[in-house]
Amino acid sequence: MTKTTDFIPQEYTQKLTEKGSFQWSAPSNIALVKYWGKKENQIPANPSISFTLNNCKTITKLEFEPKKSTSKDFAFDLFLDGKPKEDFKPKMQKFFERIEVYLPFLKDYHFTISTENTFPHSSGIASSASGMGAMAVNFMSIEKLFNPEMTEEYFWQKASFLARLGSGSACRSIKGSVVVWGETESIENSSDLFGVEFLETIHPNFQNYQDTILLVDKGEKVVSSTVGHELMHNHPFAQQRFEQAHDNLARMKQILTDGNLQKFVELVESEALTLHAMMMTSMPYFILMKPNTLEIINKIWKYRQQTDIQVCFTLDAGANVHILYPNNSKDKVLQFIKNELIVYCQNQQYICDEIGIGSFKLN
Template sequence: MNSSLSVTLDTFYTVTTVEFNEKLTEDVFFLNGEKADHTDTERVSNYLRAIRKFAKKHLFAVVRSENHVPTAAGFASSASGYAALAAAATKAIGLNLPPQELSQFARLGSGSACRSIYGGFVEWQKGVKEDGSDSFAVPILHEDDFPIAVLSVMVATNRKKVLSRAGMKRTVETSPFYQGWLDTVEHDLSELKHALELRDFTLLGEIAERNALKMHATTLGANPPFYYWQSATMEVMEAVQNIRSQGIEAYFTMDAGPNVKVLCLPEDEQKVYDQLKQIPSVKKIFTCHPGPGVTFLPTGEADVC
């Protein structure tokens, strides 16, 4: 696999509480105020099982999570969700873990969640050990060190047909394009870290856009092939290129989903926003900036952007 780099955003976050109780006979999970279905509850319970084993405590829990991230649409809801769950659950069971260990626990739920433990720009180091003990996130830049704007453009609200984990598995196992992308990742990551060191927004945007296109191309070679883009996705991408031709620096990137993240400088965000808002297929635009990682609220909840 490969190392990766992301930016934790201030607009998207999850607030989670975990209460372990010796009287419970099973885990209970509430998502956005409603009792979760069996599949989601089982997913959370499986994750808590690892924490129980590490803490040597056989206690079940009530988990309440308010997710302020569009789910399964390419806005990294699992990253925010599992980072918050890792922080809240480990603290509730009596484990006061340093950030590195917390990052490792978050990774067990969702790989990208390990980065959301920290704020700002964060690298997930893939590690080389078979047991994964050296695979965790490290902070690169604090959220205030490099001011940028990220316009998260929503073109679809429905749950994506191929979820991230299943899509990645299919791509890795069957796409002949995957190795070609993998061969370029380390170079792109090195260049991206160099761009952050120099605070070079142009280089940052160019690499992010190029790498996203290469990543999405790998899904077309999978068996069976699939893709996350919709026609509206392409409209936004083309609009960003048109904005750039006007001399305004804007670059697009995407996770595994149809929605688009547009990078620009803070002084240009309103101009970019206004042009993107004119696209009929755009449903909503979230204005985001680099934000903090895990924060423990006075009530004991874990708040993760």
């Protein structure tokens, strides 16, 4: 079984004195079975499974050069869309501190981080997942220069491990179209330390699965996900919820291999509402859904009943609605979205996405 110490490198075989750069793209992801609540060191309180997205991604270029000074601090500049982004720096500083023991070269270099998202920032799409995912694969590319014998398996596993230390769900944005994070009986080799690819054969019903994201509210959340996770510690229903997530993940494994769309719809919507129920029953309690979120949900239920098209919704920790549906229903569902749902979106904005394959290196 993999331990955290397995990711602390022994002596590197190569010295690196040159400057250089890498550029990677990493996607966002949407959880089908939700993770809510965590232990120390970004360990999830329950397992989760997600679809990796294709179009909503972060592209990050990481330039590095040996430091001229003997300073023992981390040295980095951070740019978002070409402009300095000072308010991101504390989060990045914390990330460097958490991963330093696993990447001992970090204090020897000055890094320039240039990042951009293909989706609007603060649109309620998990940019921390794609952003930290992109940082992790860039750092692993540098480590591979120090250790050229590194195996591909180790590269991807450690990238997911590092990404998790930046943002929990980022470990599900590294590799694979369906990813499981968190140790659970039903998934072989599952781990709390990193995400693992779902290796069962996925039924054709779920290939090219579509996700259209309705941007209901692009403002800052009233309660951050970090605070929300903390509130699970003394939550009256926490234990039952954690057990339910294990059961639901086992059920989702069966659904994805059998191709039962009706059961998929029921489980995904139930999980989304359970996530928000945990927020509404924590102390202090809070609601992240907006009136328009509920309007959209009701419209989806009505449309599904009238047409028998297996379209469903899921929610992250926010007001926006992800509409999931099979590729063969795409034209009809998009027409429904344009006719009936965009009126509930901020500035009528929505993003069309689909299942992707994870992060990749750009030339």
